[in-house]
Amino acid sequence: MAHRIHAGGAASYPLLDPWSHGIGVIREVWSCWSELDITHIGSLVAIAGVVPTAWRFLQRTCTETYGWIRRCFVASVTIPGGDPLNRSVVQWILSNRSRHYRSFTGRTEIGSAGVDRAATLRKTRHAVRYSPHWDTKWLWYRGNAIHVVRAAGNCGVSMSDPSYDGIGGEEITISCFGWSAEPVKKFIEACREYADRETQFFVIIYARDRYGLAWKPKARKPIRLLETVHFDNQLKQELLADIRNYLDPRTQRLYQSRSMPYRRGYLFYGPPGTGKSSLSLAIAGEFGLDLYEVKIPSVATDTDLEQMFQEIPPRCVVLLEDIDAVWVDRSNVQKNDHEGNHVPNCTLSGLLNVLDGVGSQEGRIVIMTTNRPEDLDRALVRPGRVDTKVYLGNINRKSTEEMFLRMFSPDLGCSSQLNMDEIQELAVEFASHIPNDTFTPSSLQGFFQLYLNSPHDAVSNIGEWVKRELSKQPDKEFEDVFNERKI
């Protein structure tokens, strides 16, 4: 390339004058283009026009080939978002993810157990919870390549739900190569076993999602042992035997052979804080059942209530808490309306229908709890809907001793270093201060919370506490309208 000479006659080298060199390059490119044959330009334009069409064609061919391969060589199983199986599969996938996983969903931790208490009191500093995020996954399971795809359309709905914990919630499709879906079914079975192992020490509590459209796992609570719910031991054993007998498959056959509806209903009633909810949770844990919470005031119509009950699986506990706050004796409805009590949107007959109407499902345990049994409509508590009524009342001396032992048991790491015999002695002394059938177990639990590390302090302060509480207590007695045995 010849270097241009400036008017001054001195040679200007590119190193010394990059600007003039740049212009030179442009000139040369232009001269090159200007020498191009017009037919070459036409060909280039034609090629540029064809490229998008070719690209679209290639894409369509790929999609169709993929669809054809899927139809001919891929077997798959699709699991809906709300199904418990969905959660089991996703749990398995997440627990088997690589240690260096790098995609997460971040969400503000609101109102969950275990968060820093100081943080919950401040408005702005909630902890952030990170859960693994994925759309599609390849896995190797027992010699088979398994492909799991999460439905993208539904993902957003779950993601925008504040209670979403990143597990399940959207439809997934699990596929494998081959004519048979057997490898996928085996994989699903493994996920189920894994989930069962993971949850064997927990009760899964299901509640309706915030749109009222589907059941969603709301909480996973550690199993509460029945020994930790203190009430008459004989009654406890009778209740357990009744439920065990009901859940026995032979009982189901007996019911069916006699054309009797296979259902069992319980009413737990008594003053507030006597363990009605705790007992329901303990029963679910004892028999390995999930617990479905039905909040009648938030059910919009009878049809919604029916839909809810139809979607509840057969072997589970359905809990209708504080049923008195919802439906009272029909003769009292007017009075309660004037007092401003909440009147639910669905009707009493709607509830009666789902409990034992013609279309109602069989095989589950329905537990209703109430503080005001005298207000309940008799149709709601008649045999068939409520087969056993259990009265949970104030605590007696025996249960007080048991509660003391549970609170200060040496295996719980109480710093007092007392052995079991010493604790036993203190328990008897402590219980001697508690008048029978006067205090609720929850109020006693409140007292224990003040002295969790010092059984001696608990014993020395109980007398004073009893006097104080007795002076505060109203004379009002709880009315046991069903005259069941007091606990």
Ligand SMILES: Nc1ncnc2c1ncn2[C@@H]1O[C@H](COP(=O)(O)OP(=O)(O)OP(=O)(O)O)[C@@H](O)[C@H]1O
């Ligand atoms: N019988 C009991 N044995 C052990 N703990 C109990 C018992 N009753 C109540 N408690 C304790 O008191 C608290 C409240 O109990 P729970 O909610 O089960 O009572 P409840 O009868 O359902 O009350 P409410 O009628 O107000 O819903 C719980 O923390 C529970 O541990």
